[in-house]
Amino acid sequence: MAIEDKKVVERRMAELLKTGAAMLAQKCPVEGCYLPLFKLKTGEVICPEHGRVYIVKSDEEAKEVASRALMLKVLEDLEGRVIEALSTLPQHSIDEGYRDVIGWLEVLERIMRIRRELFSEERKSKAS
Ligand SMILES: [Zn+2]
Incomplete structure (x- = not known):
């Protein structure tokens, strides 16, 4: 260091x-x-x-934490891309291609739903 x-x-x-x-x-x-x-x-x-950091008691738990972290990273990446795609769409293509915009928004909505589910699972597992 x-x-x-x-x-x-x-x-x-x-x-x-x-x-x-x-x-x-x-x-x-x-x-x-x-x-x-x-x-x-x-x-x-x-x-x-x-x-x-997570203190895990078993390999199983470590794997679960790692896969959750990876999932969050993928989601974050996807979310960033969707937001960027939406913000860089030229005005005329927004007007013409609503279908694309709606497609992106659907992806975003799914990302947010999965995130919420992941976080509520995390809270549940902490509470128990
Ligand atoms: Zn450290």
Whole structure:
């Protein structure tokens, strides 16, 4: 880690402690990262460098978390593309090609629905 980055991380750790986060004995699970994890008042566990991390108890759980993260990444990417496509459509093609626009909007709607479902599943699994 560069000295500059180290300073940023140290500052972040100090800020976390100031906001009442608890430093855990566990280290960040990201490979090559040996920073201690912090538990926020909200219960979320974060690494000062990598942000939110998941502590898993089994390989099965690790796979599930990884596939969910991948899914979210794909969705985010798709969402960005749809928004870009919509915003760069020339005015005349919006007027002429409503069908394309509607198609894109449908994709966007599905993305948002899947996201919502993923997040509500996450909340449910946390509550249990
Ligand atoms: Zn980390």
